[in-house]
Amino acid sequence: MRAVHFTDTYLPRRDGVVSSIRTLVRALADRGHPGLTVVPRHPGQAGEPDLMRLRALPCGVADLRLSPWLLHGATATGTIAEIAATAPEVVHVHTPGPVGLLGVLTARRLGLPLVQTYHTDLHAYVDAYRVPTGALRGAVRLYAHRLGVPRPAVGAEPDSGGAEQAGQDPAALRRRAALDATNLLLLGGADAVVVPTRAVLDRISLPVPADRVFLVPTGVAARRTTPAEVAAFRAAHGIADADKVILFVGRVNREKGVDLLVNAFAALLGGxxxxxxxxxxxxxxARWLAELLRSVGAEVAARISVIGQQPPSTVAAAYGAAEVLAFPSGTDTQALVLQEAALAGVPAVLVDPVLHRHGPLAGAADCADPTATGFAAALLRLLTDPAAARRLGELAADRAAEHTPERYAAAICDVYRHAARRQAEWAGRPGRPQPVGAFGRLSDRGRTRR
Known part of the structure; x- marks a missing residue:
């Protein structure tokens, strides 16, 4: 089945969603299922085969760029026609931004099966960045308008006094209610929804029946490196032979728990x-990070190397130099870096018990108290007991090896087939959205080719 993937994040930005999509697209192509990927255009973005780049503008958050088609809905018509000309057979949406919404609209207009992957704990992120409720509600109105459907109720205003007495932030409740309405617009009509781990289902309630939810961990391939590359990495960043490296890989941001990690590091240096x-x-x-490093003092900060975003080869060398991976995030749903580290034989320390139990390593890591002292103690145990660290790293490598890109693609193909069957069963029922306008003929042609 030829899939068209929609994502609001792509290279040169690097994150777990980008890694997951690129792994999936390559693995599907290897199985004989080529596809198209629709992304926001970014300065310095290299061209790739089967990549459609949409005009996009910076939004001021985490180097994300957003397609402005939402403000000019007519521009979607030409884009969808261009996509239709590639004869896609399934739409796969990976993100909830404007490009993701375009994917939902494409599926509706072309009468194609719609698959969504819920990669990110969006509720945690809107809380971490304190996204204004007004902006989220505006998105609900605009999304409903572009899809041509009634606007879902955002929910009643929470009683401020009652919420505070129950220990809940009224502003956070309003943000979550608006995000739930957005999820209903994006996911409610999906033929299948993929979640990478049980952590997603334990944290939020998706507006999708259980028979349409599929648990499919992302497959990860080992990052290859050599002793010479590892030695060069250590030398480049002033890491002495005697140094024991605690590695963090991911966005160096507050929602990733970096403040917890830095404070834990300060606590363990004595041991x-x-x-x-x-x-x-x-x-x-950058300012937040600089203040965080100042807060622990110059002596501790001198033992911290901040090296920024790096190409895959440098990240592989970093794993080769590490004794332990520190994973302080409480917002991740899959944490591909845990698998990457495991495949390099590096044990990990987490603070998220849900991801520890239900993540791809299935408990093959150390789970610490989410406090500076608790995290420091767990990291220190592995640093000072190489034999225990080695055993844990070997167990983690065995667990991670179960989730290959090939198995990932095979599982997603099964999801696509399920979505296609469901879409076919519902296609003629009253109330089911049908292909509209000039797209009906193109959609029919695509179904004939299937």
């Missing part, structure tokens, strides 16, 4: 003075 913390990943809040 392991040769420890060195290496932070690999994009930095979007």
């Amino acid at each position: 392991c003075p040769h420890a060195r913390l290496v932070l690999v990943g994009a930095i979007y809040e």
Whole structure:
């Protein structure tokens, strides 16, 4: 089946969603299922085969760029016609932004099966960035308008006093209600919804019946490196032979728990003075990070290397240099870096019990208290007990090896087939959205080719 993938994040930005999509597209192509990927255009973005780049503008958050088609709905017509000319057989939406919404609209207009992957704990992110409720409600109105459907109710205003007495932030409740309405617009009509781990289902309630939800962990391939590349990495970043490296890979942002990690590192240095913390990943809040490093003092900060976003080869060398991976995030739903580290034989320390139990390593990691002292103690145990660290790393490698890109693609193909059957069963029923306008003929042609 030829899929068309829609994502609001793509290279040169690097994150778990980008890694997951690129892994899936390559693995599907290897199985004989080529596809098209629709992305926001970004300065410096290299051209790729089967990549459709849409005009996009910076939104001021985490280097994301948003397609302005929402404000000029007529521009979608030409884009959808161009997509239809590639004869797609299934639409796969990976993100909830404007490009993701365009994917939902494309599926409706072309009468194609719609698959969504819920990659991100959106509720945690809108809380971490304190996204204004007005902006979220505006998105609900605009999304409903572009889809041509009634606007879902956002929910009643929470009683401020009652919410505060129950220990809940009224502003957070309003944000979550608006996000739930957005999820209903995006996911409610999907023929299948993929979640990468049980962590998603434990944290939120998706507006989708259980028989349309599929648990499919992302497959990860090992990042190859050599002793020479590892040695060069250590030398380039001033890591001495005696240093014991605690590695963090991911966005160096507050929602990733970096403040918890830095404070835990300060606490453990007394027990392991040769420890060195290496932070690999994009930095979007430079002032916040600088203040965090100042807060722990110059002596501790001197043992912390912040090296920014790096190409895959450098990240592989970083895993090769590490004794332990520190994963302080409480907002991740899959954490591909846990699998990457495991495949390199590096044990991990988490603070998220849900991801620890239900993530791809299935408990093959150390789960610490989400406090600076608790996290520090867990990291220190692995740094000072190499034999225990090695055993845990070997167990993690075995668990991670179960989730290959090939298995990932095979499982997604099964989801596509399920979605196609469901779409075919519902196609002629009253109330089911049908292909509209000039797209009906193109959609019919696509179904004939199937």
